[in-house]
C-alpha cells in the first residue's frame with residue numbers, strides 16, 4: 001500500500017514536472033532561438049551594412065552593394081557585364097542605380113560565379129543577352145527548386161579568358177572549393193579581382209563559410225592571391241586590397257591549426273567528455289588576440305569554432 005502510495009506520488013510528481021516542462025519548453029526554445037538570432041544579427045546588419053550603394057572602382061568597373069551583398073559591373077563597348085545578380089530585390093535596385101549613373105547602357109552579359117541560389121536569383125530583371133554559368137551548375141539546379149533563376153545560355157568549365165567589348169575578363173575555375181562550380185574573376189587591365197565567397201575584408205567568416213571544402217578552398221585562395229592585382233572585391237561587405245585576401249587566408253589557417261591543437265588535447269568530436277571547453281580555451285584567446293577587432297568576431301566565433309573542429313575531425 002505504502003509502495004503504491006509512493007509510486008503514485010512519484011507518478012503525480014513526474015506528471016506535474018512533465019506538464020511544466022511541456023509548458024515552458026516552447027518558451028525556452030523561443031528564447032534559445034531568439035538569443036542565437038540576436039547574437040548573429042549584428043554580423044549581417046547595422047550602420048554601413050544596410051542600404052545600397054553603386055561605387056566606381058576604376059574607369060570601367062563598378063561594384064554595387066545591397067545590404068551585406070556586393071557584385072561587380074563592367075562597362076564594356078558592347079554593354080554592361082554583371083557578375084552575380086544575387087536576388088530580385090538587389091537587381092531591381094541595381095537597375096535603377098545603373099539607369100541613373102550609366103543612362104542608356106544595357107546589360108550584355110550576366111555571369112554566375114557559382115550555382116548557389118543567393119548569388120544566382122533575380123537575373124531576369126537585368127534582361128541580359130548572354131548568361132554564363134559553370135557547366136556543373138545545372139546538375140544542382142535540377143535537384144533543387146530555383147523559382148527565380150534565369151537559365152544560362154552558355155555553360156563553361158575550366159579557366160577562361162573572355163574578351164567582352166574590349167575588356168579582358170579571366171575566369172579561374174577553382175574546382176571543389178566553395179561548391180565545385182566556383183569561378184574567381186581577374187581583370188588584368190583594372191588590376192582587380194572579384195572573388196565571390198572566397199574572402200572578406202577584415203571580417204570573419206559567416207558560420208564557417210557554408211558549403212566549403214577547406215583544402216580546395218585554401219588552394220583557391222592561393223591561386224587568386226598569386227595574381228598580379230591591387231583591388232580585392234569580395235561578394236560581401238567592404239572592398240579591400242590584395243593584402244586583405246592574404247590576411248583572410250591567414251585567419252582561416254590559424255583557426256584550423258588551433259582546431260587541430262584543440263583536438264590533439266581533447267580528442268576528436270564526441271569521443272570524450274568536457275571537450276567543448278578545451279576546444280574553446282585552446283582556440284579563443286589566440287584568435288581574439290589577432291582577430292578580435294575584425295567585424296563579426298564575437299558573433300561568429302562559436303559557429304566558426306564548431307565548423308573548424310568538425311572540418312579537422314572529419315577531413316573537409
Ligand SMILES: [Zn+2]
Nearest residue numbers: 114116178197
Ligand atoms: Zn556561395
